[in-house]
Amino acid sequence: MADDDRIILAHGGGGELTRRLLAERILPRLANELLAPLGDSAVLPRPPGDICFTTDAYVVQPLEFPGGDIGRLAVCGTVNDLAVCGAAPRAISLALVIEEGLAVATLERIVESVAAAAREAGVPVATGDTKVVERARGDGLTITTAGVGERLAGAERLDAARIEGGEAVLVSGPIAEHGLAVMSARKGIAFRTVIRSDAAPLNGLVAALLASGADVRFLRDPTRGGLAGVLADLAETTGRNIELDERAVPLTAAARHASELLGLDALAIANEGKVVIVAAAGDAEKVLAACRAHPLGRGAALVGRVGDRSDWPLVELLTAVGGRRIVQRPYGEELPRIC
Amino acid sequence: MADDDRIILAHGGGGELTRRLLAERILPRLANELLAPLGDSAVLPRPPGDICFTTDAYVVQPLEFPGGDIGRLAVCGTVNDLAVCGAAPRAISLALVIEEGLAVATLERIVESVAAAAREAGVPVATGDTKVVERARGDGLTITTAGVGERLAGAERLDAARIEGGEAVLVSGPIAEHGLAVMSARKGIAFRTVIRSDAAPLNGLVAALLASGADVRFLRDPTRGGLAGVLADLAETTGRNIELDERAVPLTAAARHASELLGLDALAIANEGKVVIVAAAGDAEKVLAACRAHPLGRGAALVGRVGDRSDWPLVELLTAVGGRRIVQRPYGEELPRIC
Numbered sequence: 117m118a119d120d121d122r123i124i125l126a127h128g129g130g131g132e133l134t135r136r137l138l139a140e141r142i143l144p145r146l147a148n149e150l151l152a153p154l155g156d157s158a159v160l161p162r163p164p165g166d167i168c169f170t171t172d173a174y175v176v177q178p179l180e181f182p183g184g185d186i187g188r189l190a191v192c193g194t195v196n197d198l199a200v201c202g203a204a205p206r207a208i209s210l211a212l213v214i215e216e217g218l219a220v221a222t223l224e225r226i227v228e229s230v231a232a233a234a235r236e237a238g239v240p241v242a243t244g245d246t247k248v249v250e251r252a253r254g255d256g257l258t259i260t261t262a263g264v265g266e267r268l269a270g271a272e273r274l275d276a277a278r279i280e281g282g283e284a285v286l287v288s289g290p291i292a293e294h295g296l297a298v299m300s301a302r303k304g305i306a307f308r309t310v311i312r313s314d315a316a317p318l319n320g321l322v323a324a325l326l327a328s329g330a331d332v333r334f335l336r337d338p339t340r341g342g343l344a345g346v347l348a349d350l351a352e353t354t355g356r357n358i359e360l361d362e363r364a365v366p367l368t369a370a371a372r373h374a375s376e377l378l379g380l381d382a383l384a385i386a387n388e389g390k391v392v393i394v395a396a397a398g399d400a401e402k403v404l405a406a407c408r409a410h411p412l413g414r415g416a417a418l419v420g421r422v423g424d425r426s427d428w429p430l431v432e433l434l435t436a437v438g439g440r441r442i443v444q445r446p447y448g449e450e451l452p453r454i455c
Numbered sequence: 456m457a458d459d460d461r462i463i464l465a466h467g468g469g470g471e472l473t474r475r476l477l478a479e480r481i482l483p484r485l486a487n488e489l490l491a492p493l494g495d496s497a498v499l500p501r502p503p504g505d506i507c508f509t510t511d512a513y514v515v516q517p518l519e520f521p522g523g524d525i526g527r528l529a530v531c532g533t534v535n536d537l538a539v540c541g542a543a544p545r546a547i548s549l550a551l552v553i554e555e556g557l558a559v560a561t562l563e564r565i566v567e568s569v570a571a572a573a574r575e576a577g578v579p580v581a582t583g584d585t586k587v588v589e590r591a592r593g594d595g596l597t598i599t600t601a602g603v604g605e606r607l608a609g610a611e612r613l614d615a616a617r618i619e620g621g622e623a624v625l626v627s628g629p630i631a632e633h634g635l636a637v638m639s640a641r642k643g644i645a646f647r648t649v650i651r652s653d654a655a656p657l658n659g660l661v662a663a664l665l666a667s668g669a670d671v672r673f674l675r676d677p678t679r680g681g682l683a684g685v686l687a688d689l690a691e692t693t694g695r696n697i698e699l700d701e702r703a704v705p706l707t708a709a710a711r712h713a714s715e716l717l718g719l720d721a722l723a724i725a726n727e728g729k730v731v732i733v734a735a736a737g738d739a740e741k742v743l744a745a746c747r748a749h750p751l752g753r754g755a756a757l758v759g760r761v762g763d764r765s766d767w768p769l770v771e772l773l774t775a776v777g778g779r780r781i782v783q784r785p786y787g788e789e790l791p792r793i794c
Contacts, residue, residue, distance in 0.1 A: 125791050128791070129679065129680075129785065129791060130678070130679025130680040130684060130725075130785065131679075131680055131684065131784055131785035132784050132785070134679075135784075155540060156509055156535075156536035156537075156539050156540055156675065156676070157507035157508055157509035157536050157537050157539075157540035157542060157602075157604065158507065158508045158509070159505050159506070159507055159508075159540065159606065160505060160506040160507070160508055161505060161506075162502070162503075162504060162505050162506070163501070163502065163506065164501075165501060166498050166499060166500060166501050167498070167499040167500075167501070167502065167506065167603065168496035168497065168498055168499070169496055169497045169498075169499055169546050169548060169581055169582055169601075169603050170495055170496035170497070170548070170582050171548035171549070171550045171582055171583060171584055171599070171601055172550065172584045173550040173551070173552050173584045173585075173586045173599060174586075175552060175586045175588050196495075197495035197496050198495075198496050200495050200496075201494060201495055201496035201498065203496060207508050209508060209509070209510035209601050210510070211510045211511065211512040211599045211601075212512070213512050213514060213552075213597055213599075242508055243508055243509050243510055244510060245510055245511045245512045245599075246512075247512045247513075247514045247792075248791075249514050249597075249792065250791075252591040258552055258588075258597070260510070260512060260550045260552075260584075260599035260601075262508075262510055262548050262550075262599075262601030263496075264506065264508050264603060265496065267498065336495065337495070339469070340468065340469025340470075340473075341468075341469040341470055345469060345470065386469075445470055445471050445474075446468065446469065446470035446471070452464050452467070452468060452587075452589075453588065
């Protein structure tokens with residue numbers, strides 16, 4: 117396929133063309149010891165601890181946007197699902213479903229981006245699969261990643277059942293940037309300031325947080341459904357109201373402006389490089405210090421507290437103007453195909 | 456969505472509709488202890504041995520065909536990739552990318568089929584993700600599964616580097632049935648006899664084979680590219696010619712007839728419940744006995760032998776009429792979207 121510049125169906129047939137697509141375009145970019153044998157499965161050395169296992173499918177449109185692309189998103193999303201489980205990522209898998217007609221150059225850029233994000237997270241792409249489907253929507257590419265991680269010491273303390281009234285709710289930095297970056301790229305909207313996706317692997321930040329000695333009870337990355345979705349889940353899981361202080365939620369002026377322009381609630385917009393943290397009330401400062409000492413946690417803030425038990429647990433927002441309103445779980449999709 | 460019968464985009468938005476789709480339609484069918492906490496990752500108990508890790512994307516059309524559907528295929532394919540690595544499956548992940556407009560009843564049948572195949576293999580669906588994309592091709596659904604397995608005792612002997620000239624090449628039963636079943640369903644061709652996909656989880660058969668004491672050097676499931684593809688890979692990996700006896704290759708009369716009708720080479724047609732085995736020359740009978748004692752290996756046969764070293768290693772077919780021909784690796788896709 118040296119002279120071709122578009123993917124054709126036969127690249128997915130499992131024959132010589134598939135072999136060449138992999139050997140020439142994909143594998144050299146992902147090279148690592150676990151992937152190299154190209155067996156049906158990758159073999160990972162015997163782990164000393166429990167294993168965490170996760171998967172995510174990515175259907176974001178467009179494939180590339182300010183601050184990232186579907187490849188970076190897929191790696192970060194899976195690494196972050198392991199991280200919030202208290203696990204260090206040990207291997208990820210990469211399944212590509214390519215639409216015929218996708219430019220080979222685009223595929224190569226995205227695979228490069230997968231490789232770069234994997235290096236950033238310190239995790240090998242250990243196994244994968246590639247399929248090609250007929251041209252249709254012009255979607256180009258969907259990626260499904262799965263990840264295997266090893267639970268860190270202290271991770272067993274992450275247990276929402278331990279959460280009590282009065283505990284601190286924190287977020288590791290400014291929210292809503294991923295969703296806004298994708299929307300602006302999709303709609304061709306130029307905001308006054310370019311908003312870049314925050315997609316980033318959080319395993320380093322989480323490891324630092326667990327090592328800090330702070331009594332952390334819960335970690336979750338606020339992706340689809342945003343901060344509002346995570347806190348609605350938390351209220352449901354704990355059976356407690358959650359109080360959120362609007363003025364304390366980190367949000368850049370650019371993101372605030374863009375959310376207003378699009379008529380969206382920043383609290384419900386997806387993030388791909390942030391973590392929501394619940395910690396013992398007395399340990400909020402320790403959590404903030406650990407976050408702020410890490411490049412991905414510099415904008416961390418204490419945003420609320422866990423409230424009383426309730427038969428109808430709710431997320432209550434103390435608004436900037438001194439009012440109160442209930443934060444609803446987003447109903448359907450405000451932002452389709454955002455991740 | 457109690458009264459809805461079609462998937463809509465909002466089912467994929469990460470909000471209340473997503474929660475209900477999962478809670479009402481998907482999770483009850485997959486219920487197991489690992490999945491129940493619905494965390495970002497599933498936590499698997501500390502394994503005593505090495506971990507195998509694999510992934511596959513499934514884009515088969517149509518979604519349902521004689522003998523199986525995309526759900527059964529996805530579970531069996533991932534279990535089989537672990538099995539041929541000598542691993543007992545411990546957990547699989549399930550990522551669904553659903554096209555809006557898919558009938559909810561179809562989704563439910565396919566999730567039931569995932570659950571049934573997982574029970575058959577004795578492996579829980581431990582984690583998953585669900586996305587919805589706009590209506591386009593009418594593809595309906597793609598599924599990506601990943602699997603984590605634990606290497607069985609004796610699996611370290613599976614090593615293509617140990618293969619020597621004169622060793623036995625076997626296959627666990629009649630070939631080509633999966634690909635023919637899908638093609639007949641897609642094209643609406645009625646063969647004289649209905650051909651059913653052979654999709655089945657091979658972990659039990661492989662465990663029996665490894666426990667038999669036979670000196671097995673190599674296992675591979677002949678999916679895309681069929682038996683021809685596996686043997687072409689084997690010739691390349693070992694640097695040895697592979698001799699295949701056409702008369703010995705198990706093929707039902709119905710499958711032979713259907714292949715001829717479609718103008719396809721049965722050797723290159725996909726299987727989803729067969730395994731190709733290379734074993735020490737003296738152990739062929741032991742392998743056959745172990746296979747034939749298992750319900751999924753009753754049609755096992757010795758089909759060829761590993762030949763001499765060569766600078767241009769080839770797969771050579773001894774034809775039924777006494778001639779010889781080179782078996783080519785399939786070039787592109789003879790059978791697109793077969794798995």
